[in-house]
Amino acid sequence: MNFSDSYESADGSKRQEAGELKDVVGEDSKPHSVVVMRGSYEYPGADGKPVVVQYYADETGFHAEGDSIPKPARR
Template sequence: MKSMIIVALALVAVAAAIPVDEPAKIISANYDSKPDGGYNFNFETENGIKRVEEGSVKDVVDEENKPHSVVVVRGSYSYVNSEGQSEVIDFVADENGYRAEGPSVPKVPARR
């Protein structure tokens, strides 16, 4: 019984000694919503992560030719990669799906 208590206390001590990474602090953040459903937002953290995004409402028709509204999202985010370089990814999300471009985003091979 004593050995189980000692083992349990040892495990607690080891767990308490493991360093816990604190989340990066947000140094700026803005959000603006529009009456039509669109929006703008951005934020930046102390460790170099940034994001800028804009959403706008667009009327489209679906496969059955029925009209409806979608939110088209455009933006970018950046971060410092493992080599210490700033990496920027631009993206669009709309009725055609999500598309991203940037140096670390794999390119789709060209059709022949």
């Protein structure tokens, strides 16, 4: 099973994403399927420049990257 979708609105906001099923082995050592989503979204920032975020979500959680996403502190 695969899925994809996208849109663009009048204010310049955009979104696109695609998903697919992935077989993984769970903590109980049994196989099961998870949905893996990948995509991005964009919107005009307060300064007029586009804010872009790319992401993926899978069995490990939601992971986003972009200049507007705070980076973890390094030790």
